[in-house]
Amino acid sequence: MNVPFACKNCGSETFKSTSEPKSLEDLYGAICANCGTAVSEDDIKSHALKIADELARDALRKVGFK
Numbered sequence: 001m002n003v004p005f006a007c008k009n010c011g012s013e014t015f016k017s018t019s020e021p022k023s024l025e026d027l028y029g030a031i032c033a034n035c036g037t038a039v040s041e042d043d044i045k046s047h048a049l050k051i052a053d054e055l056a057r058d059a060l061r062k063v064g065f066k
């Protein structure tokens with residue numbers, strides 16, 4: 001399962017952060033490498049919801065729901 005985190009402003013998936021992000025929370029405060037938009041806590045929360053949603057859909061597909 002891979003839902004890439006994308007910049008809310010330009011859609012870029014490349015971010016500059018002080019350390020290598022190992023989890024979603026590590027992206028907090030990172031800067032978009034393309035347009036310079038900072039990642040906010042809300043961005044991370046909404047992305048986490050998106051991942052949860054994708055996981056749920058994936059689980060439903062596996063048991064035969066379309």
Ligand SMILES: [Zn+2]
Pocket residue numbers: 007008009010011012032033034035036037
């Ligand atoms: Zn951007």
